[in-house]
């Protein structure tokens with residue numbers, strides 16, 4: 001597949017220039033993150049008839065990068081465009097309207113600065129605004145904790161999001177099967193241990209501002225973080241800004257731009273898979289830098305059922321390399337991480 005590079009090379013250069021400016025401006029954190037480049041992530045074809053080969057590619061991607069692209073993933077381009085358009089429609093509302101759906105139970109609207117993904121960031125919070133949709137309950141049974149924009153104003157919003165969530169879940173489950181095969185486990189491993197029995201799925205719609213105030217010079221759209229759960233499926237509107245840091249302890253850190261590939265989804269590994277695999281797979285640090293242009297993206301977090309106990313897989317430890325983390329319930333880990341991210 002021909003990798004269509006994002007056209008905004010100039011923006012990438014602006015990003016690099018912004019990094020250099022931060023380096024010159026001198027804070028220790030800025031200096032640690034001053035270097036940047038770009039990365040060619042592996043591309044995995046989900047329609048490949050050679051499952052073993054696809055699983056081996058996924059394994060290698062998870063070991064080396066913690067990030068990869070998938071193609072032929074079954075999520076229609078028209079559906080992605082509809083989600084991005086509905087998302088833009090919501091974020092275009094006046095702030096007072098958006099705040100009527102302010103986040104409760106980790107569902108609903110989060111304004112700019114309310115979330116700080118990197119606790120060490122010197123700014124009050126990240127620049128992005130977002131909207132969370134949790135597992136879809138049944139509104140008739142009143143067990144749907146989600147908040148939805150008014151159907152009068154957004155007649156197809158809810159159905160579009162529900163369809164996207166169902167489709168992304170299906171794709172995510174196929175990726176988890178390849179991950180299981182790549183770990184020499186049964187392809188149905190995650191199903192069999194109950195992790196995908198009412199999984200904890202969260203869809204996060206994201207909007208990053210274009211112009212930012214002088215006081216936000218050097219602030220991030222989304223500051224450095226790893227994802228908390230199993231895997232994340234990401235689509236963007238093609239605007240650059242996403243960067244990964246493969247070696248978080250390197251000084252200075254090397255941040256690499258992740259290119260947009262038209263039609264591909266970006267997949268990354270979260271902390272729980274890193275724990276399951278005893279750090280054989282990487283939950284890679286990533287962030288979104290401000291590029292002077294508005295940006296929309298959609299992250300689908302596919303995390304295990306919250307009662308799933310995540311403990312080192314036998315194939316990932318030995319006497320010489322004992323488990324690095326104690327067993328933990330998925331829900332406890334994720335709740336702890338979420339609570340430390342919000343003011």
Ligand SMILES: O=C(O)CCC(=O)C(=O)O
Nearest residue numbers: 204206222242288297299
């Ligand atoms: O918007 C992006 O490209 C990345 C979003 C992200 O890292 C997140 O929501 O955790």
